[in-house]
Every structure is written in C-alpha cells, then in structure tokens.
Amino acid sequence: MTPPRPGHSSNPQRKTDDENVAGLAARKAAARLLAAVIDARTPLDGLTDNEHGHPQYKALDGRDRALVRAILVTALRHRMTIAGLLSKRLEKPLPANATALSHILNVAAAQILFLDVPDSAAVDLAVTHAKSDPRTTRFSGLVNGVLRSLARAKEAELAPALAATGEAPQWFSERLTAAYGADRARAILAAHRHEAPVDFTVKADPALWAERFGGIVLPTGTVRVEKLPANVTDLPGFADGAWWVQDAAASLPARLFGDISGQRVADLCAAPGGKTAQLILAGAEVTAVDTSKNRLARLKQNLDRLGLTAELVQTDLLDYRPAQLFDAVLLDAPCSSTGTVRRHPDVPWTKTMADVEKLADLQRRLLAHAVGLVRPGGRMVFSNCSLDPIEGEELYRNLLAGNPGVAADPIQPGEFAAVDPFLTPEGTLRTTPADLPLGSPGVSGLDGFFAARMRREI
Template identity: 55%
Template sequence: MPQEKRRPKRPARPKSESVDARPGLKARQVAARLLGAVIEGRTSLDGMTDPVGGHPHFRGLDSRDQALVKAILQAALRFRGSIEAEIAARIARPLPPNASALRHILHVGAAQILCLDVPDSAAVDLAVAMCAADPRTARFDKLANAVLRRIAREAERLPNEAADPRRDCPDWLWSRLEEQCGADRAARIATAHRRKAPIDLTVKSDAELWAERLGGRAIGPATVRLERVDGPVAELPGYEEGAWWVQDVAASLPARLLGDVNGRRVADLCAAPGGKTAELCAGGGIVTALDQSSSRMKRLKANLERLNLSAETLTASLKDYRPDEPFDAVLLDAPCSSTGTIRRHPDVAYTKDEAEIEKLAALQARMLRAAADLVAPGGRLVFANCSIDRAEGEDVVAAFLADRDDFVLDPVTPDELPGFAFAVTQEGFLRTTPEMLEGDLDPAGGLDGFFAARFRRR
C-alpha cells in the first residue's frame, strides 16, 4: 500500500511573532521587571515610571499600557504580604531563593486577579506566557498556571479589611511603628497604607465653590478632595486657568505655619515641585525657591507659570547658598524616608529601611542648621518632612535646639489650623499620620503623614 503523504512541517514562527507579540504581554513583562528593580534593587518606582526620564522599557509602552503597569505595581506592592501568602499556600515546597524572576511573575499575575478588573483568564495566560518566554522560568510554566488558577478560584479579592494589616507591612517598618505609636495605632496606620489615596487639590480661593464644580468636598479652607478622577487631572475644570494644583492636604499645612507672609521675604528650600512655593506666592510672599535638581526646578517653573504666580527660582545646593540678606521666614521641607506617603508610594516600604532613616535624619540635621543661618533675627523657621518616624522629626528638633541657643521653639497652636487641631501635638509640633481623617472606613479618607516644627530666631 502506498504510504500516507506527510504534510511538510510548518516552519516555527520567530519568538517575537509567537510569544512576545501577544497583546498585553509586553506590559506584564515590564511590570515584572520593574517589580524586581523595586524589591531587589530598591529603586524608586516614581523614577522608573516617569514618562520622560523613566525606565526605557516603560517609556516604550503606549499610555494605556503604562497606566496598566502602574496599577499592577501599586497593587503588587500595596498587598505584597497578602499576595505572597496566597502564592505560598498553593505551592507544595517554598520557591528557592534564586527563583526571584518566577516570584515576580506570580506576583504580577496574582495582583491582577486579586486587585484589578482584569479577566482572570488573561492574567493567568499571560503569566504562563511570561514564564515560557524567559529561560530562567520556562520550566515553571505549568506551576504558574496551576497556582494562579487556584488563586483565581479560591482566594478572596483584596483589600480584605478583616485581614491582619501587619501582613502587608514589612517587619522593619512594623517594629518602628509599634515602638513609636503602640500596637493599636500601628495597625490603623498599616491598614491605611493598604487603601488608595484620594486626590487633593489646593485652591487659590473658595474651596466650597471648587468642590461643587469638581464634584468633590472641601477639607479645610483651601483643599478640595476628589474621590476619583476619570481621565487626566489636567483636563479638569480650573487646571488651564491655574485655579488649583495637586497637593495632599497634609502637605499644605507646613507653609501655613509661617503665618501671614504678605510682603515678607520668604525662602522655600528644597522647593520642587512647588506646591508650598505656590502657597507662599499666593499668600503675597516675596518668595525665593531653591532646589538643587535642575529637572525638578523646570517642573516648578512650569507649575508657577500655569498658576500665574511668580517667584525667584535658584538651582543650587543649600550648603552653598549665600543670599545677600537674611529672610523674614524660611521653610525647609527636607528630604526624608517618605514613610508618610506609603499610601501613594507603596514602594517606599521596600526601598527604605532603618539604616536609610538614620542616614536621612543626619542629612536633615545638617540642612536644618544651614537653613537656620538664612533667617533674620526675629524671623520664623519651619522644618518639615513627610516621614512618620520620630528619628526624622522630634529627634532632629531636639538636637537642633540643643545646638542652637539663638533659636527657640515657637509652638503651633490648634487654632492656627482650623479643622486640623487634632494634628497639633502637646509639644506644639504638627504631626499627621495616614489613619487620621478616616471615618467609617471611608475610602476617600486619610491623609499623608507629615511632621513640622516651628522656630523663632532670637
């Protein structure tokens, strides 16, 4: 009998046509790559996802995929402990230490299943494709498929308010929170870290009017809070005419501690991106804005131009700055660990640690001494940062007062901050933490953690 004629084998498609060309795969690969950079390289997520100067693979995505990558990473970091627990519960043996690439793929897949409005099938299938496309993980594609399908069937979606908040708080951070705030308050702060932060706008005038126009609610005399924004913020009413700027309500408080700045010479140090500079300019101050980053100073100038506000802008280091005459008031919003902003920047919990906090506290002490030299006799100095750690706040203040007998503490009083009296401590400091302003688990509650102390030069 004649043999059956065999069909010629179809030549294998190039990898770029078979795997890498799958819709949505590139975005997930970028998400896994950036997650690894955060966890292993302790690299700032903001820097990597900047549309202009960010990671080249991220910049190579279209705007829709960039937004997806950001959403995946926010969820994967905000709920990292919970996601790890769900994965571990469905693997017979722990992943080996050198399986970091596989772990990142699993976290990216699980974050989509548990936190985002992405079809489970797409999240699973693309995670399997990611494994197959990477020689380091190709042999684990079946494991990834099984684990993620079980998570899709069995796990509760996140956030789970009943879950122990410590699960999603790294050990180093939890130990400091518990030591400084007590276990109950530490748990409330860790719970707040798992909630997405709202968008706050500082308005030039009439917060109630702008709250009505924008569909938000007024918080205090100059802030409008938006629970959600559909589309770019720049397309909201009032943006083009410079009626407001984006700024968490807590970040707007330190500038108010300088009091009435109308007609007074004011220095805003470490000024970029310019929210506090704008407040001081809007208050009538004759403002000098200083920042050592030329790229950040460009952003500050652009913001002031949009807001129709003007200030002298200088790109220079504080340690080298020597003005012709001292200032009536100086605001130093110093570089810090940013642990007060974990709601917005969950990578901070994994890129910072105790050693970094001590290093930054030492830098703040040096900068505070330099800032003090710029204050005229009788003038005010406000030291602030967005850390919730005492080492970067109260401890820096105590060391400064012990070192400089030409300055005295000028305590903040509750009546100076209408609506925020709860944030004034017994010592007269401003101290906000993320669980404040929370009511009935309001998803649009909370505020960033901030510290500020005010001094007067003798």
C-alpha cells in the same frame, strides 16, 4: 506543589513566539519593573516616567502603561498578603535563585486577587510568560497549578488573609509600632492599602471647585476628590492657574508662619513649588531655592501656570549664603517619604532603616544651616513627609537642645483652622494616613507629615 530544583534543564529551551500574544508585553514589563523595585530598590515613579522611564514600559501604548502601573501599585500595596496566599500553595519555598519566577507569580496574583482582569487571562499569560523565559520555563507547570488554585480559593481566603496581614516589610512595621504603638501602627498600615484621594489647593472659593470636581471641602480648606473625572491637565481651571494638586497635609506647613504679607521668605528645597505658591499668595516676597536644575525648571513651569513669580536660586543649600537674611524660612527637607506610602507603595520596599538614618543626618545639617538664614526675631518652619520620629520629633528636639539661639515657637490650639487634631503636646504638627477619618477610606486620611515652628532669638 513542589517547585523543580534549580539548574538548567538538559532539554533545549523551547522558544515561544509571543510577539502577537495580546497583553503579554505588559505583563513582562510589569514583572521586569517589579524586579527593579524589589531586587534593585529602584523607585517606581522613575521606572514609569513617560519620558525617562524603563524602555520596556515606554515601548507600551497608553492603555498598557496604565495596566502595568495598576499591576505594580497593587502588587506592592498588597505584597505581604499576596506572598502569604502564594506560599500556602507551595510545599516548599521557591529556590533562592528563582526571583524571576516570584515576580511572574506576584504580577499574576495581583490581577487575580485585586484587579478587574479575568482569572483565565491572568493565569494563561503568566504561563506563557514563564515558558518564554529560559530562567522560568521549567516552572510553567507550577505557575499554572499555583495560580489556578489561587483563583479558585480567593473568595474564601482573601478576606481572612487581609485581616491577618500587615502590608509592610519587617523593618517598616517595627518602626511604625515603636513610634505610634501597635494599634495606631495597624491603622496606618490599613490606610496604606487604599489609594489616596486627590487634593487641590485652590486660590479662591473652595466650595465652587469642590462642586465642579464632584468633591468635598476638607476642614483645612483643601478640596478633595476621591477619583479624578479626567486627567489633571484636562480639568477646568488647570490652564487658568486656579489651583494646584497638593495633599492636605503638605499644605499645612506654609500656613504656620501666620501673617507674612510683605515679608521676605525663603522656601528651601522648594520644588515642585506648592508651598512656594502658598507663600506668594499669602503676600510674601519669596525666594525659592533648590539644588536641582530640572526640579527648579519644573517649579518655574508650575508658577508660570499659576501666574505667580518668585526669585529662583539653584544651589546646594549648604552652600547658600544670601546677602540679606530672611524674615522667615521654610525648610521642607528631603526625607525618606514614608508618609507618602498611599501614593508611593514602593517606598517601604526601596528604602531601609539605614536610608532613614542617612536622610535624618542630612536633614540635621540642612536644618542647622537654614537657621542661619533667618534674621534674629524671624520665624522658621521645618517640615517633611516622613513618619519616622528620627526625621521629625527627635531631630527638632536635638536642634533646640544644641542651639541656644533658636527657641521653640509652639503652634497654639485654635491658632489655625482645623489643625488642632494634629497638634502634639510640644506644639508641633504630626499627621498620619490614619488621621482625618471621613467615613470612607477613599476620602479619608492624610499624608504623614511633621512640622515644627521655631524663632531665631540671636
């Protein structure tokens, strides 16, 4: 099918009264937000925040918001497969100035291929959407033909397309392959196609909470649930502060200190506070530091619910100079978040390699400063949720090479329960979404995390 040539039609645009078309407002919001992610590199979480999100999203009721979120996550998670199947139905590529049309097609294709939406509804709403927008009115026939063809062919074409496609922009795929090799990179990308399970760190008795939630206890002690039976805030134990949501990989860095009972420990870049809570429960006297007033307020709310207390310090970490050095410091540094793509499929589309390099430089400066907050003989753990070695392994090695006052403190095999599969030859920790296979994609995997332990010597 050949798209019309770009330009304004000589005929007056026909306005469509869509106020009463059920479901159209949700599809329009989905296309608008997809444009914000792809074209403007705007993070999806901010766009779909119930209090501060995009106005079109906030104007929807709860059911339509959930639909928009499902469409967007699906369209991003399977973006390359969708693009390939749509492209097969076009005799030539869409015009460069037809981005609005592209987003309409992607929103509809996500529903047709992956969501429990009747094909006819997805097609008809996309056509109505195209007719209602002056930028896409002339393409409404193309929308109808392409999507009806896609609906007819999906049973035959979807599985082969998924098998032949990696769901990532080129820069991200190349970085994974360079870091992990072709086979493991493919396994990571395959894991990104599946929604991440929900993990809970519990104060006590993981087996009890796994039974209550209908989940399992991981070898690390985390309670994992494939699908939540209710909203998090409605689950038993929430109001009592018996647990908090925390990916199994994110729970590992705070454990690497060993026995910290009675020690003064700083949790740097601490919000939202999962690691802070772990450190407090381990018996430490914790100072939680974060640059954001709002994030620190959220951390306090979380600690209040859990019945835990810490000293809270709002400051730019690079300006932080406490009166007394700490026995131990945890720096879970701001990063590209490429290890969280299962939960945030917009990340590869909103970040670039330049962003990764910029964040790696920020981490280098934060880490160099954080080392100076540990007393001689004290331990430090550096971690982040990036899959890229320049934010993890390479940064760690460069710090050791350039700072004779800091020594590696390798994690030893058998030192911590269930951590051995994630140890590197250097004694650091590296997890990826392709790790922890448990038989089903819905319960397998971890966020991508790097963690290294060091000791300040002088």
